Amino acid sequence: MKRRFLTLVVFSLIISVFLAACSKDDSMDHGDMDHNSNKKQPVTSHEGMNHGDMTSTPQKDNTKVEFSFNEKPESGKQIPLNIQVNNKNGQPIKDFEVEHEKLMHLIVVSKDLSYFDHIHPEYKGSGLFTINSNFPSGGEYKLFADFVPKGAEKMVKTYDVTVAGNKVRTTPLTEEKELTKVVDGKEVTLKFDHLMTEMDLTMTFTIKDANTKQPIINLQPYLGAVGHVVAISGDTETYLHVHPIDEKATGPDAKFMTSFPEGGLYKIWGQFQQNGKVITVPFTINVPK
Template structure:
């Protein structure tokens, strides 16, 4: 298969990086502000295990529910808003035993409907199956909140909910495949290479990281959540979700390698997250999978 590797430089703005456990800035949205749960199990949303291999649908995931609620019925942009997530079984009983995966019991991903905004934060476990985090939404519009969890003995899964933030919604940004897969973010030049770019095939992702000015390879990446980096992938409609972990967790650069499977043909947005000098940087790419 042809290997996708492009060296043309494309300057991109730095997206919001992962926050600290407990509270952080984040963005959520779509039509409801509390109550209902969109249960997205790993089979339908292509949830990933730590090696990056797709996990099969597990009937146990249907036994797990999540209730999402915002601290206000009319959330506004740029205002502190608390998000509460309650993890329960199908009978409404709290599930309070969750595995710690890459240093956290819950990874919370928040994206705007047009995928132009991304945040990866970690709610605080309040006990009895309840997690909370405080964040801000940058603009009006719809946001999807995805809780990535591993209830003990049940395997990795994710649950999600759309919320709508009040106000005048800005024009959506196009989700177009990138003409090049090299970008500059926070002083780093990052080139994404993908082998076997096709659906339903296990493939490798490689992020090569250089200093944008000197072009010297970056070899001092620091562990981020216990690994060289993390990758989140969503389909254009935000319905299919992949959270991919590196194949060589202790790598320090310039290469950070991952393995995954795109579940279907279509347009995907990929966010790679890495840490250097105590600062997390996030680099986005959009690809079209045949």
């Protein structure tokens, strides 16, 4: 009897271990992990005209993106950058949606966020985008490739690159208490209706003539809208590309709706156009945690 009892106990333990192993969640596909992507899911392109679709829920990502330079990137040299967009099986994705007049928006920032550039690689076909890089100094940079495969969700892929050449002194990111700046003769003020994490908010840029203080009411469309806003967290892990609520506005106010998924420091760049010239206005804010 004792031997039979022990046999039954051992058999029960084997069955329990087997059932526990089978019950584990096997939904994660490590083959889909893209090590060039953000560690945190980026919140991207909050379209002002469709607030109901605003979400930070991760979307199914079927893309693989490879960033490569024709030679080692060096400051002051225009070296071709290649961005190859494939599906998860390694086949080129050939068709992309036009978003705000471009197939891809490429945001380039230094790791301390003191440098910012918003450029648009040329599409060569078969998933290949190219552009000549032009880094102003040596050091660490982060690239954000923002695109929409045809019939799919928006994707943002990131890439860290170290650029050779003379480095400039890094600038620690600090909150700006006064959110009014003068850039190229324009006085730009940024205001929020409220500033909290994980809550929809409206940010308003008000643009005046810096000399006369008269409101500017003849802003021109920039990439099909009154303006564009990019916000990146201080650790460069969270990225937001925000489009205006009223794309056809002409000033002096340009309103944008978004939400910040986490608290902390963010650098915000607003871009606007008047008389054929684009201005970029940076602000650093602290979102309460």
